[in-house]
Amino acid sequence: MLKATIDTETFRESIDAVAALVTECRLHIDGNGVRTRAVDTANVAMVSLQLDRDAFETYEATPEDIGLDIAKMKNIIGMMGKDDLLSLSLAEGSHKLELAFGSYQYSVTLLDVNTIRKDPNPPTIELPGRVELAGSALSSAIKAADVISDKIALGIDAKADLFFMAAEGDTDHIKLELNRDQLLALDAAEARSLFSLDYLKDMGKVMGRAERITIALGVDHPVKFIFDLAEGKGHVEYLLAPRIEAD
Amino acid sequence: MLKATIDTETFRESIDAVAALVTECRLHIDGNGVRTRAVDTANVAMVSLQLDRDAFETYEATPEDIGLDIAKMKNIIGMMGKDDLLSLSLAEGSHKLELAFGSYQYSVTLLDVNTIRKDPNPPTIELPGRVELAGSALSSAIKAADVISDKIALGIDAKADLFFMAAEGDTDHIKLELNRDQLLALDAAEARSLFSLDYLKDMGKVMGRAERITIALGVDHPVKFIFDLAEGKGHVEYLLAPRIEAD
Amino acid sequence: MLKATIDTETFRESIDAVAALVTECRLHIDGNGVRTRAVDTANVAMVSLQLDRDAFETYEATPEDIGLDIAKMKNIIGMMGKDDLLSLSLAEGSHKLELAFGSYQYSVTLLDVNTIRKDPNPPTIELPGRVELAGSALSSAIKAADVISDKIALGIDAKADLFFMAAEGDTDHIKLELNRDQLLALDAAEARSLFSLDYLKDMGKVMGRAERITIALGVDHPVKFIFDLAEGKGHVEYLLAPRIEAD
Structure with a gap:
């Protein structure tokens, strides 16, 4: 009821x-x-x-x-x-x-x-890197990468103390770097994984409206995007599996 | 000339x-x-x-x-x-x-x-129910019904003193009821007929701009939509034949 | 570098x-x-x-x-x-x-x-007629002609002291006449040539943003469109070959 x-x-x-x-x-x-x-x-x-x-x-x-x-x-x-x-x-x-x-x-x-898939079990993974930024910044980065590739790397350069996203096309590449001052928060554990832009584009449209997105990252690990709805009374979490980096 | x-x-x-x-x-x-x-x-x-x-x-x-x-x-x-x-x-x-x-x-x-169809003779029909409402309200109702069906019933519930529109999909249905206070005018004669949304959608785009639409209705009878253009110096009337209600 | x-x-x-x-x-x-x-x-x-x-x-x-x-x-x-x-x-x-x-x-x-075509040599042509007008006016004229034809005539009526554009469809035609007062400048040498709207539509989208376009015209000759970017620090010139007028 x-x-x-x-x-x-x-x-x-x-x-x-x-x-x-x-x-x-x-x-x-x-x-x-x-x-x-x-x-x-x-x-x-x-x-x-x-x-x-x-x-x-x-x-x-x-x-x-x-x-x-x-x-x-x-x-x-x-x-x-x-x-x-x-x-x-x-x-x-x-x-x-x-x-x-x-x-x-x-x-x-x-x-x-009964005709709908059972609830999946969330995998137990540890994602030591953590970044917080405006949803609009994440959504723009996804669109920018989409111009030249179908994959995007998200990561943290712990030494340089920055979050990056990078995409490689056949002949071109794009890089976005945001340092601690340009982010809302940063736990600078080394991280880098590759993701399909197909999925990220659809998620990006939703996340672009959020004031604050937390991204949890590891090395060749899934990524988590965590954000609130309705002033904190609703919570959304996306988990996206990484793609194998081909050379 | x-x-x-x-x-x-x-x-x-x-x-x-x-x-x-x-x-x-x-x-x-x-x-x-x-x-x-x-x-x-x-x-x-x-x-x-x-x-x-x-x-x-x-x-x-x-x-x-x-x-x-x-x-x-x-x-x-x-x-x-x-x-x-x-x-x-x-x-x-x-x-x-x-x-x-x-x-x-x-x-x-x-x-x-001479290559264009002769003027049709308007049928002589009596439509005892009459409703007046804003064009935008009618246009919204047509769009709402279109989401789940290709037909819409328009009618008057004389006892409840209200105008209604209803649409049935395969598994879903929608109903809109507007009582005398929510309408500009109501002659509450019992009425209910079914109409094709294909036609109503095109008419609805035009009627949505009118401040005031008069709807004349009967039981399993055509519907008339009457409205003005150019501050009353132009007049439009649509007549739409009903569809057979299949059970 | x-x-x-x-x-x-x-x-x-x-x-x-x-x-x-x-x-x-x-x-x-x-x-x-x-x-x-x-x-x-x-x-x-x-x-x-x-x-x-x-x-x-x-x-x-x-x-x-x-x-x-x-x-x-x-x-x-x-x-x-x-x-x-x-x-x-x-x-x-x-x-x-x-x-x-x-x-x-x-x-x-x-x-x-080396895989890109060598720079073309600009042809030496004399275009005695000259018109200056707002880019938006030119762009509107191109769109208006496109409604009924795929070709447009641009010209100057030296006697009537006006710039005209005209388009012929199978059964319809359109004419736009702008006299000296409706133009920014006019060198009224007799001119009239026919052009493909396919090309003009693409150019028109760009030229529509320019405050001032100079058009240089002749009789059955190419047309030149000349306009500035960046407050005069950038310059664009389009040259378009005429089409043969079929009767």
Whole structure:
């Protein structure tokens, strides 16, 4: 059972964060809030979303797992006004999620939760390097690299005390270096891994709106991007596997 | 013969209203103004447009029927500035319509009026339900329904004293209810008919700009949308046939 | 050798001016500045660009010819902020042009200058008619003609003391006349030539931003469009061959 209201912007950002990787997900609802964890079809990237009950205007729920068609949610969100308040309602044992905003009432049939991949187990990895920067800076860097390559290296030069991203095309390359003064925070452990820009472009569109992104990095290890929604009452974490560096 | 000037916005809205249904039309010109009535190729929807001579800045005409390529007019309109005054001129017996605005002079060959479908006779139907609302509200409702279906029901719930629109998808549905306070006017006769969103979407783009739309409705009957252009000196009426409700 | 800084807007306009006709060019660098001259693959249009050393914030160079991939430059320019300062640097004998702006550093491999067409010789032609007008007026006229035709006539009616452009479609035509009062300058020698709108559309997008365009015209002769960049410290000239007027 779920009976909640939420401002449409928070709902939109939450759905967008998940939609960057998957078209459907298992949503876990309980008295503390709503969360989901999903892996893309190629098993390369994982998204974890947590919306605390405080992220909602009103919130009442009993534990339940539901299957949500993320693509359909995106269409419906497109109809919402900026200042609308969205009310979500799911009766005990029902398979219909009711969404109401303005004078509109949508009724959406949920997906059978058994047809959706089980929650992935987050790998236990240690990522000693840590960088904090504005989402817009990260998003620009991803776009800049995309101009000349389909891969990007992210890393920390511990000696020079800076965060870098670098991309190599067939004949060209690009490098972006941000030192401690140009970052919001830096734990300067040596790090460097290569990532697919295909994934990063979709994530970048979502992360570009965040005021502050924490990047956790290692050497030839996955990268984690961690950021907040709804003034800290929502949390998103992306995990992206590295690509092998070919010479 | 026609010799007239008109502000480009009024001309643009008039052409757009007709272009939502047909690509060419018969224009009837006489001393009282200009009017046309046209049916789409599938005979599902009809548009009637009347521009009074007062809708023009200057106006002089002798009775004549001309064939107008609406699609071509739309292209030329795209070149006009917002504050341009458009002068229209058609010499006695000529097949060339001259359009002048800014420093531009277009000369457009008219279509042979005999190759264009005769004016349809408007059916005599009684539509007892009547609703008045802002064009933007109607246009939003059409877009919202389009997200989940290709048909929309429009109706009046006389007992509940409200106007509704509803759409059913394969698994989802949407409902919008507007009560007397949320409408500009309501004649609450029971009504409900189903319509194709294909047609309504094109009409909706035009109607979205109107301050006030009157909708006339019956039970499994066509719907009429009536609205003004040019501060009441132009009038548009759309008539749309209902679709059979399949169960 | 080149070591220079330039504001990104001037660089962007310079690259756009060349990109309207070609995807690569030979850039001649020396102590006085940078220039290029290139002809499109069909030998119909030529662009000449000259950027004086004063168009740069700082400038130091020894004579060199380099091969520039204009299409790639356009991609990189897309990443630059409006207020960024771009620094260009090419070491003696190097084949890598370094571009730095914001915190970004791009390294771009130059094209082998021998694979790029030699500089064309500008034809010696006399074009007695001369018109000066705002770039936006010229750009609008090109768009207006494009609605009904793929060719445009540009000319001067010496008797009527006006500049005209005219286009003929299969059934329609358009004419624009600008008299001396509507122009910035006019040398009213009789002129009329026909040009392909395909070329003019691409040039028109660039010229639309110029405050003042000089057009040099003759009878069935090429047309020259001459305009400044960077407050007169950069100069662009387009030369376009006429088309045969078919009757």
